[in-house]
Amino acid sequence: MSDIVMPQLGESVTEGTITRWFKQPGDAVQEDEPLFEVSTDKVDTEVPSPESGVLSQIIVQEGETVDVGTVLAVIGDGAAAPAAPADETPAPVEEAPAPAPAPEPAPAPAAPAPAPAPAPAPAPAPAPVAEGRLLSPLVRKLVEEHQLDVATIPGSGVGGRITREDVLDAIDARDGAGSAAAAPAFEPATPTNTWTSQPSAPASPAPSPSAAAPARPAARRAPSPAVAPVVPGSGDRVEQLNKIRLLTGAAMVASKQAAPHSITIVEVDYEGVEKVRRSVREEFIAEEGFSLTYLPFISRAVVDALHEFPHMNASMGDGSVILHDEVNLSIAVDLDYEGLLAPVVRSAHDKRLRAIARDIRDLATRARSKNLGPDDLAGGTFTLTNSGSFGTAIVIPIINQPQVSIMSTDGVSRRPVVVTDEFGGESIGIHSVGNLTLAWDHRAFDGAYAAAFMSRVKEILETRDWSTEL
Template identity: 40%
Template structure:
């Protein structure tokens, strides 16, 4: 069986084989860790697809290849036939100088071309992007990784040692641009920061850099608008309090507000389908399936949007289980490729930190994102048959940032109003 480079996300076209857990000749079991794949967003541990013997490793650790490239060959248990792989070199980024070589990983690395010939192929996606953004070539940076491979820290260290480089290159770049293109408005360059002797300079990890890049791209390409509603979570709280202790003992985790919000969002999208869309080139792509992204903080190092697939086909109990499973896997760095790809609408749960109101940045290429902020007891006016009364209720704010190109404020507001009605009026105890 051919082991191929998996698709780690809908926009990811390549990945770097960061590490092999097995060597040629080793016996492997199904679902046993086989290798790590690194992209600019996440490092994923890829399991063995079948049980058998690892007969060939075609792509060495540290090599970046396109999705679908054959990385290794496993002879399945009970099979005596030989498996022939498609030439890996056709799919290798800045292809290697010779065909893939069978043998253990140490032999492969010793037979790989010298760095001057395969510098590009041994660059991870994040390193390649760093070099490109700063106009550097691999030859300018001294690598400290295995076999001289350039790491992200190597590039950042080089940039830190050249503080005046941006000023020197800015003028020639401007002249070239003016000579070859029409004048356009460009995003302002970051203000230069002077580093004091007591300041701590921390290189950004790959998740933090990917998050930063995505947020800037979203804000500069999408006209964000924000609306919010106050929601009374009394009906939700009654259900949580009725089953909370039993739920925790049986399931092993607490029943939070999030599954209720997700369930209500799915129903509201059914009535307002444009919320579950993406803005394309002069067209609105309305997604039939609801794949809800749940933004998960990874130990303050960045955000990952885990995806609950076909969320509208799951009941409350199923949503709670899947949300908890994905969040746990994200924090243990054990997410599978499909669990980060294909989201159509995202919910940011900053309410776990007690926030009052958040304006989230849209997760591209989606059209909207919902922020679920903290729920706290507040005095509110309740309209009753005998007049208004003041009561203490659990109140939280749901705020939606949306792409104003995709739909207008009236549509977004109607969605939020309907979402509020569902949360406040549903008999949630019957849903559990």
């Protein structure tokens, strides 16, 4: 008998949701045959069976979210009778909460500490470990981001554990509920709502007189919105944010709160790049099966510049900056407006222009067809996001944590420019010109370093003989 466990689906993924079982108890399974499908906040992927045998038991059902390493099913040598999952479930539960003793010294006394009437206000502080419940890092992050009280969230996971779906359902219920009865459950979170922590400070003094009457919960509810609530009109349609949008939003808010974002922009004359693109257009399509865009040229220039500016190819640590030896280039891919993924071109520093173009094409195709694996999304050291196809002028991106910088490539258009010939003479020419925008973490370096890096990227794009790489 062998246990099938939730695999590690990327370096930053701590849990996964079973979305589909391809086999049922009693079915024969071959090694490397797809056994189940798992979904995380980063990727949906099919997981193959590690060995051949008969699926004896399914422990974690479809729709359940569990931590990495949790036992999902059992594969045996023979057609073992499928035992009732309800009876067998406690076995893995005993293993999953094994680390529970560590969180036991939870600040349980924190609730009695504020004995006065405003006692409910500090409630969110012990929320992640309330009632001794163990939370995964992702669940804890969502709870803290949305200032929820875990004591009010029913757990649907193994042994009553709170899963990501439970937290998201609680967020949906809170945001969609208009009844006064639902307000007290989430009321303690309002004073320190991380989504409005900056603007809420000046808003607090105004309602403070009414808040002085602790016996009236309605008075404490007044300061919760940072701005006046919007009442939908008769022709308006209200759409609840889906789970992908909530997770993306939480990640973006966390990045903006953690990193002091600064911006550096340069204008690039792509005329040399454009001439090479035109000269090889038909041949490249015939050989590769796709068009050669500006993005591979920009990627190649960025990779070379990163070697000269190692603090750009870095991640923030705990009071430190980790300078990466390899350049693993994350390429942001839009999923038809339904989400965003950033698969990684690995060891980009070892690849020339054509190879980088192939990798970008392959990753984008697999991202849109949901065929990326967890390793395709892990380990990025610098991110490129491209909205130039929409003709944008300047897009200011948000850093992909824990990286320290991200570059946006904007639209390229034909513009009049001053052209200097070899003798110093000047004339007006029509060239292909566009902007590059770098968002960077001011904790890692200063503006002069960012400007020098962008100047180097611009120089490479404008002066290199790109025909030698094609």
